[in-house]
Amino acid sequence: WDIVNNSSLGEMGSVERAPTLASYSGLMALMMNLTDPVDVMVASLLADIGMLELPPKTTQKIRQSLGIETLNTEEIEFYRKHPSVSLQRILDKRLSMNDKLRDMILCTHEKADRTGFPEGRNGDRIPMPAQLIQFCDLVDKASMVRFGQARIHISKVREDMIKRELQNAQTFTYQFLQKLKPLVLDQ
DSSP states (O other): OHHHHTOOOOOTTOGGGHHHHHHHHHHHHHHHTOSOHHHHHHHHHHTTGGGGGSOHHHHHHHHHHTSSTTOOHHHHHHHHTHHHHHHHHHHHTTOOOOHHHHHHHHTTTOOTTSOOSSSOOOGGGSOHHHHHHHHHHHHHHHHOOOTTSOOOOHHHHHHHHHHHHHHHOSSSOHHHHHHHHHHHHOO
8 A cells, every 4th residue: 555655646536546546456355355356456447437538627626626526516417427437338348347347347436325326326235346446445535645735644544434434334334344444453
């Protein structure tokens, strides 16, 4: 994590961060004995391809505000469809993938409390690898090296996120948190 986090590739909302996210998620999948780490890395690399179809004005807003808070209703609606768009573009290219990989790609923005997107799935219907990709994405966004800002150590970001989620379990399922907890809190 520390080596990859020193990279200054891309920024929030940038597909350039995909290799960093794939590294994080592949390493964590391996440490958690989740599933094939290669599948997790591939899903991580492909999950946000739909972001490439967002209008430049929208991606600029995302990068400037480091989130989607400044987007208007139409832009948010289009943004929330990007996992489905990603999967559709992959299928349009006739890339071979199994149902588990498709589900991982589609669910990387779903949340345990059903406020995620694109489908608003129940937590028990969100694959753990997809939750892991989302966890790694959130940690990456919070710990990314940014010019002019104090650096937040990645282990602190991970620890705070796990503790916060264990209290309210909005984004991740309790089962996922229990599997991840020993890797993050017992270091």
